[in-house]
Amino acid sequence: MTITQDSSAPLVAVVGATGAQGGSVVKALAESNKPYRVRGFTRDSTKPAAQKLVAQGVDVVDVSLVLDNVKNVFKAFEGANMAFLMTAFMVHLDAERETAEGKMMIDAAKAAGVERIVWSGLSNVTKISGGKYTHVVNFDSKALVTDYGRQSGVPFVDVQAGWYASNFMNPGQCPVKRPDGTFAIRLPVTPTASFPIIDAERDYGLYVVHVLEAAVFPDGEEVRTGEYLTMEEIALQLSQATGKQIVIDPMPMDQFEKEMTAMGLPPVLVLDLTDAYSAVGEFGYYGGKASPSVEGLFRTPTSWFEYAKTADWSKVLA
Ligand SMILES: NC(=O)c1ccc[n+]([C@@H]2O[C@H](COP(=O)([O-])OP(=O)(O)OC[C@H]3O[C@@H](n4cnc5c(N)ncnc54)[C@H](OP(=O)(O)O)[C@@H]3O)[C@@H](O)[C@H]2O)c1
Numbered sequence: 001m002t003i004t005q006d007s008s009a010p011l012v013a014v015v016g017a018t019g020a021q022g023g024s025v026v027k028a029l030a031e032s033n034k035p036y037r038v039r040g041f042t043r044d045s046t047k048p049a050a051q052k053l054v055a056q057g058v059d060v061v062d063v064s065l066v067l068d069n070v071k072n073v074f075k076a077f078e079g080a081n082m083a084f085l086m087t088a089f090m091v092h093l094d095a096e097r098e099t100a101e102g103k104m105m106i107d108a109a110k111a112a113g114v115e116r117i118v119w120s121g122l123s124n125v126t127k128i129s130g131g132k133y134t135h136v137v138n139f140d141s142k143a144l145v146t147d148y149g150r151q152s153g154v155p156f157v158d159v160q161a162g163w164y165a166s167n168f169m170n171p172g173q174c175p176v177k178r179p180d181g182t183f184a185i186r187l188p189v190t191p192t193a194s195f196p197i198i199d200a201e202r203d204y205g206l207y208v209v210h211v212l213e214a215a216v217f218p219d220g221e222e223v224r225t226g227e228y229l230t231m232e233e234i235a236l237q238l239s240q241a242t243g244k245q246i247v248i249d250p251m252p253m254d255q256f257e258k259e260m261t262a263m264g265l266p267p268v269l270v271l272d273l274t275d276a277y278s279a280v281g282e283f284g285y286y287g288g289k290a291s292p293s294v295e296g297l298f299r300t301p302t303s304w305f306e307y308a309k310t311a312d313w314s315k316v317l318a
Helices: 020-031 048-056 067-077 095-111 137-150 165-169 200-212 231-242 253-262 267-283 304-310
Strands: 011-014 037-042 059-062 082-085 116-119 156-160 183-185 194-198 222-224 227-230 246-248
Touching: 011 020, 020 037, 020 048, 020 200, 037 048, 048 059, 067 095, 082 095, 082 200, 095 116, 095 137, 116 137, 116 200, 137 156, 137 267, 156 200, 165 200, 165 304, 183 231, 194 200, 194 231, 227 231, 231 246, 231 304, 253 267
Parallel strands: 011 037, 011 082, 037 059, 082 116, 116 156, 156 222, 183 246
Antiparallel strands: 194 227
């Protein structure tokens, strides 16, 4: 089924349609066997990712989802039947702003009369850790939006994104070459620490569409996504998939902090990352809640092994 213009089909407003999560939601809506009209938001409809959406039949709307543009934000949601909402913390690294913008989107979707909201939240790490880790601000800020959404009166589900498989391509997180030619993943976590790995671009939307299509919308629930693997398993499968020898060589936290600072990361992000790795190691990415389930998804999500096998590692594992 492709995206339709038929006015009898529900209209889904998708925030971040040109990005990983929103793009994945559009992809899954297009893959579903049910018809949808899709409205995708961007700040620049001329960019290639937006034009690709236009070619797929998405109604691409230029709107910046920021507080001083609130009138246009409300207008942008008008007529929508369902909404997928997310926030892009890395754009500004401002937790208060992230929470405020998330709440504004909920207000706008509510004012438009949407019947279902799916929100991309994350756990409240301060709560999960009993106050031990208070600097994972991009998690906590999203959790505050979740609390607000649950009280909004609009049926609301939080679909939490797992740890992106693509993170292992990024500087500071990717395997590094050692003098003997082998590679090491040098993160400040033990080899037994578990991460719910997801190919966000390909698969996050599967979970969102599953929820949007539920016969009984699971109002108030939290959906967790990804394939739980230990760091050891991640390294082993990456080795098997690429033919390179990759091991886990945990970096002491103080060294990690220094390296992130030397890479030019702002202090708020260095603190966020160091507390995040500590908290995931001690309390789990989802705070010890049940592992993600793939039951009912209309397609099996990509496994880490499949991702590792098909991704282009030529720059990372050279
Ligand atoms: N990396 C991970 O492992 C991980 C795991 C879980 C959750 N997360 C969270 O995922 C979020 C990022 O999602 P993503 O990966 O989908 O991001 P992404 O690929 O960087 O895309 C960001 C999207 O947000 C849109 N956007 C940004 N500012 C906007 C604004 N002012 N108005 C309208 N649209 C705006 C962008 O649209 P245009 O540029 O086209 O305007 C783009 O579509 C972050 O909040 C992060 O904390 C990440």
